[in-house]
Amino acid sequence: MERHLDSDAVWSICQDKKLQQKLKEYLGEDLVLWRSEIWVNYPSQQLIPFWHQDSYPNLLQGEGKTINVYIALTEVNEWNGFEYIPNSQLTPDVSVKMKDPFSGNCLFDLTEDLEQQAVPVVLRPGEFVLFTNQLMHRSVRNTSGQVRLALTLRLTEPCVHIVPNYTPIYHKPVLL
Numbered sequence: 001m002e003r004h005l006d007s008d009a010v011w012s013i014c015q016d017k018k019l020q021q022k023l024k025e026y027l028g029e030d031l032v033l034w035r036s037e038i039w040v041n042y043p044s045q046q047l048i049p050f051w052h053q054d055s056y057p058n059l060l061q062g063e064g065k066t067i068n069v070y071i072a073l074t075e076v077n078e079w080n081g082f083e084y085i086p087n088s089q090l091t092p093d094v095s096v097k098m099k100d101p102f103s104g105n106c107l108f109d110l111t112e113d114l115e116q117q118a119v120p121v122v123l124r125p126g127e128f129v130l131f132t133n134q135l136m137h138r139s140v141r142n143t144s145g146q147v148r149l150a151l152t153l154r155l156t157e158p159c160v161h162i163v164p165n166y167t168p169i170y171h172k173p174v175l176l
């Protein structure tokens with residue numbers, strides 16, 4: 001996983017009109033892109049084996065909306081992508097296994113019953129889905145025999161601030 005806000009290729013994907021329109025429907029006119037990640041899942045690897053939510057409590061401050069976009073750069077399917085538990089299936093008693101000290105994100109222990117509810121994300125190259133910070137998800141072990149590539153963009157509103165000592169990137173968050 002790497003961060004690429006300073007990359008021309010990521011920047012050009014961010015200019016996609018359909019993508020921006022969907023984001024504006026959710027966040028309003030001012031889109032602040034604060035983080036991007038390229039996910040490269042090599043055959044037989046599982047990038048994030050832990051169930052987790054991406055709320056980044058150590059990195060974001062202030063009240064406001066946030067949203068994440070997952071863009072398939074190659075085909076994403078049940079053999080190489082990521083899977084999630086539908087929010088309607090989540091119970092409030094899921095137990096936190098540990099917290100990622102850097103982001104503050106929680107990693108969870110799910111019961112086998114809950115794990116059985118997991119749904120794989122299926123996208124053709126170029127397709128994208130929006131997902132919220134509540135989404136419980138983890139990577140699928142790549143048994144497709146091919147490298148899988150995806151891009152996650154994380155966006156918020158201007159009223160949400162990124163903690164001053166967070167310097168994952170060469171650029172500051174950018175307005176799209």
Ligand SMILES: O=C(O)CCC(=O)C(=O)O
Nearest residue numbers: 039047054081082139152
């Ligand atoms: O692509 C993956 O395998 C992990 C994706 C993920 O956890 C994320 O985008 O937040």
Ligand SMILES: [Fe+2]
Nearest residue numbers: 052053054137
């Ligand atoms: Fe995630």
